[in-house]
Amino acid sequence: MGLRGKDLIEVRGLEPAEIELILDTAESMKEIASRAIKKVPTLRGKTVVNLFLEPSTRTRTSFEIAGKWLSADVVNVSGSASSVVKGETLMDTAKNLEAMSPDCVVIRHAMAGAPHMLARALRAAIINAGDGAHEHPTQALLDLLTIREKKGHLDGLKAAIVGDIAHSRVARSNIYGMRKMGMTVTVAGPPTLIPPGVEELGVKVAHRLEEAIRDVDVVMMLRLQQERMQAALIPSLREYARLWGLTLDRLAAAREDVLIMHPGPVNRGVELAPEVADSRYSVILDQVANGVAVRMALLYLLIGGKPAEAGA
Numbered sequence: 001m002g003l004r005g006k007d008l009i010e011v012r013g014l015e016p017a018e019i020e021l022i023l024d025t026a027e028s029m030k031e032i033a034s035r036a037i038k039k040v041p042t043l044r045g046k047t048v049v050n051l052f053l054e055p056s057t058r059t060r061t062s063f064e065i066a067g068k069w070l071s072a073d074v075v076n077v078s079g080s081a082s083s084v085v086k087g088e089t090l091m092d093t094a095k096n097l098e099a100m101s102p103d104c105v106v107i108r109h110a111m112a113g114a115p116h117m118l119a120r121a122l123r124a125a126i127i128n129a130g131d132g133a134h135e136h137p138t139q140a141l142l143d144l145l146t147i148r149e150k151k152g153h154l155d156g157l158k159a160a161i162v163g164d165i166a167h168s169r170v171a172r173s174n175i176y177g178m179r180k181m182g183m184t185v186t187v188a189g190p191p192t193l194i195p196p197g198v199e200e201l202g203v204k205v206a207h208r209l210e211e212a213i214r215d216v217d218v219v220m221m222l223r224l225q226q227e228r229m230q231a232a233l234i235p236s237l238r239e240y241a242r243l244w245g246l247t248l249d250r251l252a253a254a255r256e257d258v259l260i261m262h263p264g265p266v267n268r269g270v271e272l273a274p275e276v277a278d279s280r281y282s283v284i285l286d287q288v289a290n291g292v293a294v295r296m297a298l299l300y301l302l303i304g305g306k307p308a309e310a311g312a
């Protein structure tokens with residue numbers, strides 16, 4: 001089993017054994033971050049294009065670092081600095097990039113399905129770095145790596161995902177990934193931000209924050225994705241924070257060994273109180289560090305050489 005020559009578009013389509021392979025490979029990549037010279041020759045001669053047509057700090061930067069640490073040539077193309085602003089279509093942009101023979105195109109786009117379109121049309125490996133409200137597979141994989149690292153296993157763990165579930169590609173990818181790896185998932189948030197029929201994904205729905213976080217191993221807090229809301233779905237940020245913001249007082253309902261996660265960017269004082277974001281329960285910066293390792297693993301597995309060369 002391997003991923004060479006494939007694309008990474010969704011967690012939904014991954015086998016549990018493929019997720020294990022990605023997490024194990026990422027774990028072996030982590031050591032490179034502690035070296036004085038953070039560079040291995042694994043992807044020498046390979047070219048990775050980061051095509052980010054939506055804002056990003058963590059994902060874009062970590063894909064760039066991952067590619068550079070593996071010795072790939074990395075090219076960043078952003079929406080505002082590309083010919084997209086002159087009216088070029090996504091497909092024309094992608095085909096023009098492919099004419100320059102990249103081995104991998106990492107794409108973030110506001111439209112769900114954009115990475116699928118590219119995967120059908122391009123020879124290069126396509127990695128979805130977030131498409132609309134559909135999926136953000138590399139985020140879920142780095143989240144799973146962080147949970148496995150902290151808890152020692154995934155099977156049998158309980159997670160609560162809290163906030164704007166309806167517009168969250170992070171929630172969707174994590175639900176698929178956590179369920180595939182044997183975890184139990186509860187989602188919680190205002191009724192307007194819980195998609196109808198979400199139970200069909202194998203999750204429970206809680207209607208109060210305290211109910212959701214009681215007795216779980218992991219609490220994943222989500223940002224309100226206001227850029228994807230067509231209408232006002234909450235009365236006000238203040239009201240949202242009062243009912244759904246995780247404060248130290250509210251955290252008392254959770255287990256003593258709970259992990260607090262957030263994909264970032266955090267809106268401090270809205271979904272997460274600063275004292276919780278910076279508390280000993282928070283693994284938010286571990287998630288960010290693991291993002292580099294997971295993205296190195298994926299670049300290596302999709303476009304790299306033989307398995308024995310990982311981390312060489």
Ligand code: CP
Nearest residue numbers: 056057058059263264
């Ligand atoms: N988690 C995440 O996707 O963060 P960025 O938007 O900064 O990439």
